[in-house]
Amino acid sequence: MTAAWASSSGNGLRHEPIRPLNSIVVDAEKVALGERLFHETRLSADQSISCAHCHILSEGGADGLPTSFGIGGNKGVMNSPTVYNAALNIAQFWDGRAKTLEDQIDGPLHAEAEMGSNWPAVITLLHADKSYKTAFDKLYDEGISEQSVKNAIAEFERSLITLNSRFDQYLLGDERAINDEEKKGYALFKGFGCVACHQGENVGGNLYQSMGVMADYFASYDHEGKHDYGRFNVTGKVTDIHRFKVPSLRMVTLTAPYFHDGKAKTLEDAIRDMGKYQLGLSISDAEIASIIAFLATLRGEHHKLDRGN
Ligand code: HEC
Ligand code: HEC
Structure with a gap:
C-alpha cells in the first residue's frame, strides 16, 4: 500500500x-487477586459461573460456542471474544460500549444471560471471606469495593498479553x-x-x-x-x-x-x-x-x- x-x-x-x-506494566499482587476473581463463581447470582466460564484461558480466552450461555443455562446473543490482549483494544465489546476494562465488568456482572448479579450482593459475599478481606485491605485503601474489584480483575486482564x-x-x-x-x-x-x-x-x-x-x-x-x-x-x-x-x-x-x-x-x-x-x-x-x-x-x-x- x-x-x-x-x-x-x-x-x-x-x-x-x-x-x-509489548507487555503492559502491572502490579503482580493485583494481578494475582484479579486472577482469583476472574475464576470466582460468587460473582454470579447462583454462584455457578465465573468470567472463566466464557473466557477459557487455556483455549484461547473465548468459549468455543456460537453464543455464550450464563446462569440457569440462559443463552446470550453474542459470541464471546477472547480476553487475551483485550487491554489493547480502543474500547470493549463488539460495539465498543465500554471505554475501559474496568467499565466492561458491569456488563457480564448484571446481564441475565451471564452472571445476573449486582454489586451489593457481590461485595457482601466477598466480605464474608476473610482471605479476600485481607488481600483487598493490603492492596487498596478502601478495601473491598466495586472499584477495587473491577481494578483487580482489569489488572489481571492487562497481564494477558501474548x-x-x-x-x-x-x-x-x-x-x-x-x-x-x-x-x-x-x-x-x-x-x-x-x-x-x-x-x-x-x-x-x-x-x-x-x-x-x-x-x-x-x-x-x-x-x-x-x-x-x-x-x-x-x-x-x-x-x-x-x-x-x-x-x-x-x-x-x-x-x-x-x-x-x-x-x-x-x-x-x-x-x-x-x-x-x-x-x-x-x-x-x-x-x-x-x-x-x-x-x-x-x-x-x-x-x-x-x-x-
Ligand atoms: C472493511 C474492514 C475489514 C476488512 C477489509 C476485513 N475485515 Fe475481517 N473483520 C472486520 C469486522 C468488522 C469483523 C467483525 C464482523 C462481525 O463480527 O460481524 C471482522 C471479522 C473477522 C474475522 C473473525 C474474527 C473473530 O474473532 O470473530 C476474521 C477471521 C477476519 N475478519 C479475517 C479477515 C481477513 C482474512 C480479511 C481479508 C481477506 C479481512 N478480515 C478483511 C473488518 C474487516
Ligand atoms: C456468560 C458468558 C460470559 C461471562 C460469564 C463473561 N463474559 Fe465476557 N464476554 C462474553 C460475551 C458474549 C462478550 C461479547 C458481548 C458483546 O460484545 O456484547 C464478552 C465480552 C468481554 C470483553 C470484551 C472483549 C473485547 O474484545 O471486546 C471482556 C474484556 C470480557 N468479556 C471480560 C469478562 C470478565 C472480566 C468477566 C467476569 C466479570 C466476563 N467477561 C464474564 C461472555 C461472557
Missing part, C-alpha cells in the same frame, strides 16, 4: 502495518521465524486489503468498520436483533448501523466460531465471508489455507495458555 508499509531489507524492526506486542509470537519475531528482524507458506499468506493478507481493517499491535481492535462493506451480510437473516446494529446502539448514528469493532486476529486460530453472531463455524468460512462481504472478492481454498498459515503465526505465548485455566 503506502511506501511505509514495505518491508525493510536490513535487520531490526520491519515497517509493516502490523506491530509487535508476547513472542513467531510473527512478532519476524517483525523484529528474524527472517526465518516464519516459513514461505506463512509469508505467502501474509502477502495475500496485505494484497487483498485485510490490513486496512486488521492492523496495528493487536491486528484489529483499533477501528470500527461496517460488517458488509461490499455486500449485505444481514440479507440472509430471518430475524435481525438490536445487537446486530453494532455501534449504532452506542452513538445513535444511522451510519453506525452494522458497524463493529474490528476484532483482533492475534488468537484467532483458537477461537472458533467467529463473528459477533458466531455464525461462521470455521476460520475458512470466516475468511471466505470476509472476502465476499468486506472486499467483494472470491478467495480460493488455496489462498485461504495460506492466510490461515499466516494467522497461526500470530499466536503468542502466555503461561495461562499453556498451563490451563
